[in-house]
Amino acid sequence: MANTILVNMNRCTGCWTCSMACKSAHHLDVKEFWQYVRTIGGGEIDQPGGEWPNLYMKWMPIWKQKCAKCSGDASTYGKPYCVYNCPAGALTYGNADDPQSELSKRKQELLDKGFRVYEIPEWEETREGILYAENSI
Amino acid sequence: MPSEEKVTYNLCQGWGCHEHCLVETHVKDGKIDRVQKCLFPGKRPANDICMKGILSAKIPYAKDRILHPLKRVGERGEGKFEQISWDQALDEISAKITEAAEKYGSRSIILNQFWCGYPGDWKSTHNDLIYRLAFAYDASILEYQAVDYGLTFGTAVVNGLFTVNSRRLPEDVGKEIIIWGGNPLGFTRPAASTHFLLDAQERGVKLVHISNLFDVTSARADQWVPVKSGTDGALALGMCSVVIEEGLYDAEFLLDKTSAAYLVNTETGAYARAAELIEGAGEGDFVAADKDGNLGVVAHPMGQPFAGYGDLTPDLFATIEANGAVYKTSMQLLREFCQEWTPEHQETVTGVPAETCRQVAREYIANSPAIIYLYYGLRYPNAVQSNRAILTLALLAGNVGRKGGTIMLAGQGDQTTMYGMDQNVIRFPREVRGMSDRVTIETILESFENPDVQQYKVWLNCMGNPLLNWPNKDMWRRRILPNIDLFVSWEIRMTDTARYADYVLPETTTFERYETVCDTDNCVMYCEPAIEPLGEAKSTAWIFSEIAKRIGVGSEFDLTAEEWQRVRIDEGMKGKNAIVFDDGQNPIGTEPITYDTLKKKKVMRVDIPPMIPEDGLSMDAHTTTTGRFEFYNELLNGIGHPFGDFEPIDILDDERRAEYPLQFYVGRHKYFMQGQFTNIAENHLLAEKQFGVALNPVEAKKRGMVDGEIVNVVNSRGTMRVPLQLRDDIPMGMAHTWYSFDEKHYPNTCCPQDLMHAENTPERETAVMRTYYPAYAYVNINVLGTPQVMTHVAGPYTPEGLWNQLCDVRKITSDGKEA
Numbered sequence: 001m002a003n004t005i006l007v008n009m010n011r012c013t014g015c016w017t018c019s020m021a022c023k024s025a026h027h028l029d030v031k032e033f034w035q036y037v038r039t040i041g042g043g044e045i046d047q048p049g050g051e052w053p054n055l056y057m058k059w060m061p062i063w064k065q066k067c068a069k070c071s072g073d074a075s076t077y078g079k080p081y082c083v084y085n086c087p088a089g090a091l092t093y094g095n096a097d098d099p100q101s102e103l104s105k106r107k108q109e110l111l112d113k114g115f116r117v118y119e120i121p122e123w124e125e126t127r128e129g130i131l132y133a134e135n136s137i
Numbered sequence: 138m139p140s141e142e143k144v145t146y147n148l149c150q151g152w153g154c155h156e157h158c159l160v161e162t163h164v165k166d167g168k169i170d171r172v173q174k175c176l177f178p179g180k181r182p183a184n185d186i187c188m189k190g191i192l193s194a195k196i197p198y199a200k201d202r203i204l205h206p207l208k209r210v211g212e213r214g215e216g217k218f219e220q221i222s223w224d225q226a227l228d229e230i231s232a233k234i235t236e237a238a239e240k241y242g243s244r245s246i247i248l249n250q251f252w253c254g255y256p257g258d259w260k261s262t263h264n265d266l267i268y269r270l271a272f273a274y275d276a277s278i279l280e281y282q283a284v285d286y287g288l289t290f291g292t293a294v295v296n297g298l299f300t301v302n303s304r305r306l307p308e309d310v311g312k313e314i315i316i317w318g319g320n321p322l323g324f325t326r327p328a329a330s331t332h333f334l335l336d337a338q339e340r341g342v343k344l345v346h347i348s349n350l351f352d353v354t355s356a357r358a359d360q361w362v363p364v365k366s367g368t369d370g371a372l373a374l375g376m377c378s379v380v381i382e383e384g385l386y387d388a389e390f391l392l393d394k395t396s397a398a399y400l401v402n403t404e405t406g407a408y409a410r411a412a413e414l415i416e417g418a419g420e421g422d423f424v425a426a427d428k429d430g431n432l433g434v435v436a437h438p439m440g441q442p443f444a445g446y447g448d449l450t451p452d453l454f455a456t457i458e459a460n461g462a463v464y465k466t467s468m469q470l471l472r473e474f475c476q477e478w479t480p481e482h483q484e485t486v487t488g489v490p491a492e493t494c495r496q497v498a499r500e501y502i503a504n505s506p507a508i509i510y511l512y513y514g515l516r517y518p519n520a521v522q523s524n525r526a527i528l529t530l531a532l533l534a535g536n537v538g539r540k541g542g543t544i545m546l547a548g549q550g551d552q553t554t555m556y557g558m559d560q561n562v563i564r565f566p567r568e569v570r571g572m573s574d575r576v577t578i579e580t581i582l583e584s585f586e587n588p589d590v591q592q593y594k595v596w597l598n599c600m601g602n603p604l605l606n607w608p609n610k611d612m613w614r615r616r617i618l619p620n621i622d623l624f625v626s627w628e629i630r631m632t633d634t635a636r637y638a639d640y641v642l643p644e645t646t647t648f649e650r651y652e653t654v655c656d657t658d659n660c661v662m663y664c665e666p667a668i669e670p671l672g673e674a675k676s677t678a679w680i681f682s683e684i685a686k687r688i689g690v691g692s693e694f695d696l697t698a699e700e701w702q703r704v705r706i707d708e709g710m711k712g713k714n715a716i717v718f719d720d721g722q723n724p725i726g727t728e729p730i731t732y733d734t735l736k737k738k739k740v741m742r743v744d745i746p747p748m749i750p751e752d753g754l755s756m757d758a759h760t761t762t763t764g765r766f767e768f769y770n771e772l773l774n775g776i777g778h779p780f781g782d783f784e785p786i787d788i789l790d791d792e793r794r795a796e797y798p799l800q801f802y803v804g805r806h807k808y809f810m811q812g813q814f815t816n817i818a819e820n821h822l823l824a825e826k827q828f829g830v831a832l833n834p835v836e837a838k839k840r841g842m843v844d845g846e847i848v849n850v851v852n853s854r855g856t857m858r859v860p861l862q863l864r865d866d867i868p869m870g871m872a873h874t875w876y877s878f879d880e881k882h883y884p885n886t887c888c889p890q891d892l893m894h895a896e897n898t899p900e901r902e903t904a905v906m907r908t909y910y911p912a913y914a915y916v917n918i919n920v921l922g923t924p925q926v927m928t929h930v931a932g933p934y935t936p937e938g939l940w941n942q943l944c945d946v947r948k949i950t951s952d953g954k955e956a
Contacts, residue, residue: 047865
């Protein structure tokens with residue numbers, strides 16, 4: 001798929017920059033999100049799971065089906081606004097069918113490091129073409 | 138008709154995070170359409186953006202934006218104002234300034250230039266103009282609250298000066314980074330620091346996080362070491378003890394760079410001067426001994442490279458007797474001092490298991506070169522001593538001033554300004570009426586009680602939001618403001634401080650004004666207005682010029698906001714060059730930095746010899762007693778603190794805890810920064826459920842409380858009635874809240890700031906600061922030549938302390954009373 005996004009879950013810090021960049025570029029209302037960040041932990045945003053001091057927390061950016069599958073503009077070098085602005089280097093964009101794309105190379109690099117690469121099941125009705133890579137977190 | 142589009146570069150309105158990002162502003166038809174990451178010339182990534190940066194585009198259009206000059210009509214704090222003209226505001230303010238100056242002297246005018254959170258901070262034109270006005274009129278500069286200087290003073294004791302290291306140091310080498318305190322991956326400094334720390338981790342560098350709370354950094358780190366609040370010094374000493382007793386220290390480094398082998402007279406506690414033990418030797422030199430007790434002179438380096446020990450093979454653990462006194466090396470004294478701090482003993486203080494203490498210490502050595510990243514995360518009155526103890530550990534490991542192995546401080550850009558731009562071209566007026574004075578809150582409060590000393594009558598709050606950001610709010614309401622005749626605030630929105638002001642002056646946002654800043658990643662940045670100022674908002678250059686005209690110093694402020702930028706670049710950066718890059722971002726040459734070139738290029742990477750040399754130390758001219766790194770300080774030995782150590786503080790005091798058993802911990806919210814973003818709806822949406830107080834479920838259960846109920850947070854200073862959240866990331870013994878929410882979120886009840894003790898007041902003095910501060914001031918003013926008014930922390934107060942207060946969280950009965 002041409003406009004695939006690869007999420008390196010090991011680098012996501014749950015900062016919501018992707019989400020706000022999307023809202024801002026697409027002029028979404030305050031409560032409208034095409035993309036958001038789920039905290040995996042204690043239920044609320046940035047709330048860890050577990051009991052002190054055995055705690056855990058990680059973040060999963062979610063693209064809804066409403067995602068415009070944009071590719072930004074010239075100022076973002078053709079990358080979607082979410083990907084371009086990510087301050088953690090957690091997101092890679094490209095054509096998953098082209099083995100030479102930045103995305104395919106990054107995916108292979110992570111697979112070689114022992115990462116699992118997975119997708120959210122179709123029945124969760126999120127945007128297609130989002131790959132998650134994760135290793136021991 | 139096609140819309141008119143343009144792109145400008147502007148400072149993020151946040152900036153208080155000290156990441157100092159430049160943002161790329163896209164404008165359509167005169168309105169900001171969006172803001173996004175801006176790329177810098179040269180290697181990538183060199184600049185980032187976070188969610189606050191993205192949302193900063195909304196700040197000019199916020200509902201509570203102040204668009205016209207306002208004059209108070211109600212009581213201070215009531216928030217009732219009338220709109221007035223600029224002329225009326227400037228005339229009335231200037232008349233009151235003149236009146237106060239005639240009656241009480243020009244020093245009765247106080248300028249607040251607390252820059253934290255202001256775009257461009259102390260590097261901004263605005264900050265320079267505040268100094269210019271102060272010097273032109275001989276007004277006073279306010280010494281802002283003591284905060285975040287524990288590290289400055291800790292490094293100053295050990296190194297003599299503030300050691301600034303590049304945040305780029307971990308890029309290539311190093312095997313471990315210990316992030317000690319703070320939350321650089323998450324809450325406070327989320328842009329470039331996040332990127333480089335994650336890059337390091339991806340390269341295989343182990344990230345260890347030592348902190349009192351579980352946060353984003355803890356979640357992302359390879360190992361999290363929870364430590365009880367305020368006990369970090371004890372953990373560091375436990376680790377020092379492991380390193381010494383297991384012989385893991387770097388003897389070569391200790392001899393080469395530190396005073397470890399220097400003999401100390403155990404009677405006097407002073408380093409032995411050579412003349413004292415060796416006939417004919419100098420008063421200013423020192424002494425080491427070998428294993429056989431032979432002595433040798435160690436010359437003071439006097440700012441030159443260290444000359445070594447001559448023929449002597451110094452013994453790090455030498456003990457000798459001479460002139461009836463016992464002399465021991467500072468290393469031997471450290472060893473004896475640390476014997477008490479076994480990993481088991483530190484566990485009783487810190488809660489860190491002895492085995493974890495051993496493991497972290499051993500791995501820190503085994504993974505050398507390793508970095509300790511200090512992030513201003515020790516906001517306790519014992520922070521100077523804790524930081525000294527941590528620095529001692531780094532010195533023992535030889536992990537100081539080594540590429541990939543050093544002490545790194547918070548990511549304040551790369552401090553380019555310090556050598557990139559000479560800001561004095563604006564700060565000093567053509568005619569200096571006086572060198573002003575830096576006055577503390579203590580001085581001001583004292584003056585209200587004593588008419589014989591300098592009085593303070595006019596408060597120009599040119600920067601900062603003290604009524605939100607500074608404790609103790611009650612002190613402002615009850616003790617400061619009633620004694621001030623005029624309180625004026627420069628504002629972009631109705632902040633807590635604005636609500637208490639007599640006049641509110643609408644200032645331009647960073648998107649509406651000119652600015653040049655030499656800062657982030659060695660770059661100099663040109664910012665031009667993205668949009669026309671909204672309403673009647675004016676640049677501070679204009680405001681100062683209008684006030685200056687009316688108080689008789691107008692000739693010093695005869696330039697426009699844009700013209701000041703030309704002065705900053707063409708005069709302040711005269712002779713400096715920038716690197717020229719090709720399209721592939723490869724350096725291909727240099728060109729002079731001029732205002733006209735910068736205006737065209739927007740961002741230029743300054744070509745400067747690396748301020749951060751290979752050894753990672755930016756200021757290696759030690760002004761310590763011995764001219765070397767010192768973990769032993771003879772001055773502080775006089776008050777029983779020869780080494781960095783563990784000082785007891787209020788929150789660890791059992792007696793105090795009997796009355797108020799919880800640490801009252803006031804954090805900075807990741808979506809709000811210094812409070813600049815609290816009026817942005819998107820931020821509120823994400824953060825609103827965290828408003829109130831949070832307790833560990835165990836603490837809540839003890840009190841019979843459930844998630845969401847309204848509770849009283851109580852201490853001797855007040856009661857704050859807010860909702861309770863149960864959070865597993867809050868340790869036992871702590872009540873956690875945020876200082877970010879505005880006063881209006883706390884109707885009819887106290888704010889967190891009310892429950893906090895005031896800073897810069899006599900009760901915040903510490904023995905260490907009373908003893909050390911004069912020496913620090915001497916070095917700054919007499920050795921470095923910094924004008925007193927430009928030094929920070931003008932007093933013997935603890936430079937930290939925000940997290941050193943207690944409270945209880947109490948249940949409210951159905952009739953609204955405490956159970």
